[in-house]
Amino acid sequence: MILGSHVIVYSRNAEADRAFFAEVLGQPNVDVGGGWLIFKLPPAELAVHPSDGPAHELYLMCDDLEATMSELRSKGVEFTREVSEERWGRATRFRLPGGGDVGMYEPRHPLAIDL
Numbered sequence: 001m002i003l004g005s006h007v008i009v010y011s012r013n014a015e016a017d018r019a020f021f022a023e024v025l026g027q028p029n030v031d032v033g034g035g036w037l038i039f040k041l042p043p044a045e046l047a048v049h050p051s052d053g054p055a056h057e058l059y060l061m062c063d064d065l066e067a068t069m070s071e072l073r074s075k076g077v078e079f080t081r082e083v084s085e086e087r088w089g090r091a092t093r094f095r096l097p098g099g100g101d102v103g104m105y106e107p108r109h110p111l112a113i114d115l
Contacts, residue, residue: 005044009058011098020097024075043113059103061111065090068104 011017018037021027027039042061062068065083069092073079080101081093091105 005046007041007044007058009096009100009102011096011100013098016097017100024072024077045112057103059091059105061105061107063106065092065104065106 009017015035018029018035021039022029022037027041029037029039032038045061069079069083072094078095079092080095081091083090083092086105086108088109089105089107091103093101093103095101
């Protein structure tokens with residue numbers, strides 16, 4: 001029986017990105033040895049989109065995009081995309097210390113996490 005999902009974020013600076021998830025985003029975590037942190041994530045959803053080849057993205061969901069952006073900016077987070085109004089919600093992206101981007105959005109669709 002499937003009991004959860006494990007998301008992997010690849011990074012040029014894994015140590016800095018782990019610190020970001022722990023200290024800036026405040027994600028609870030366990031150290032599985034040698035500073036290798038595994039983070040508890042909020043409830044999750046999975047969507048499968050058409051593509052010409054395999055690709056994966058991480059989006060974090062929030063209930064108030066402007067308030068969450070303001071809180072993260074106060075912690076020095078750099079947003080890499082202006083807020084866009086999409087059919088499925090209001091979306092933006094922010095930079096991880098290791099150089100990657102993470103999407104964040106305020107959903108307008110029914111949430112699978114509520115099932």
